[in-house]
Amino acid sequence: xxNREDLLAGAKRCLMEKxxxxxxxxxxxxAAGTSLAAIGYHFRTTKTLLNExxxxxxxxxxxxxxxxxxxxxxPDATPAQRFEAxxxxxxxxxxxxxxxWAIQFELISQMDRVPELREAFxxxxxxxxxxxxxxxxxxxxxxxxxxxxxxxAFHQALLAGLATQWLVDPQATLSAKELTHALRTxxxxxxxxxx
Numbered sequence: 001x002x003n004r005e006d007l008l009a010g011a012k013r014c015l016m017e018k019x020x021x022x023x024x025x026x027x028x029x030x031a032a033g034t035s036l037a038a039i040g041y042h043f044r045t046t047k048t049l050l051n052e053x054x055x056x057x058x059x060x061x062x063x064x065x066x067x068x069x070x071x072x073x074x075p076d077a078t079p080a081q082r083f084e085a086x087x088x089x090x091x092x093x094x095x096x097x098x099x100x101w102a103i104q105f106e107l108i109s110q111m112d113r114v115p116e117l118r119e120a121f122x123x124x125x126x127x128x129x130x131x132x133x134x135x136x137x138x139x140x141x142x143x144x145x146x147x148x149x150x151x152x153a154f155h156q157a158l159l160a161g162l163a164t165q166w167l168v169d170p171q172a173t174l175s176a177k178e179l180t181h182a183l184r185t186x187x188x189x190x191x192x193x194x195x
Contacts, residue, residue, distance in 0.1 A: 004042045006032040008190075011053035016099040020050060020106050047114075054103060055120050061100055063129060065093065067136045080180055086136060087176035090159065094166045101163045129153050 010032030014023040025046040029036045043049040069086050077085065094101065111118040129152025130141040136155055141148040158179070166173040174182065 003032070003034050003038045006034055007038060007042055007049055008053050008056060010034075011049050013023065013104055015050065015053060018140075020054070020103050020110075023050060051114075051117060051120060054107070057100055057122065058090040058104070058124050061097060062124075062131060065090065066131055066135060076155050080184065082178045083136065083183070087158075087162075087179050091162065091166070091173070091176055094163060094170070098167070101167055105164070105167065125156065129156055132156060132159075 009027060010030075011023070011028045012026045018027060022045075025036055025039055028046065028049065029039060032038075032086035039046055039049055042062050043052065069089060074081070107114075107121075110122065110125055126149070129149050130145070131152070132155040133139045133152040134141060137148075137151050139148050139151065162173060162179070
């Protein structure tokens, strides 16, 4: 790897260990085995490096999640069984990816002061929504992008909500089975309740 790639890898390690606010240029240079000057040469600022490293880490997580969710429950699984199996894998990933979730929530509070973060998160959110619609509904975003964005946003809301609950109290967070049951209950209320 070159200095640039070493710096990104070192920054990702530091982000996972120390968080966004706790990572210094010296931390990254030490983790990357490079000089402090290399950060300025390749990224101009430590903040630019950390932002790029975070975006890469989020993209890697998205790809990993996509691969995990592509392993469907079973060929003859019902939609509810596929939903539950997918959420089982997502919830299982929270423990391993706790630092990445914590960093995302740390940065949400700083978005008003860091416009490039808001833009990066907005772009990542859009891609995540399209990917989630494809995974959960086998909906090709190129065929019906508005529907994919809407359905993906629904799953993204579930994902962010469960991640928040898990960060606060992992033992009290809904299981995939409980989440599936809750969704069935809500859907049944729509069918039987007043319009």
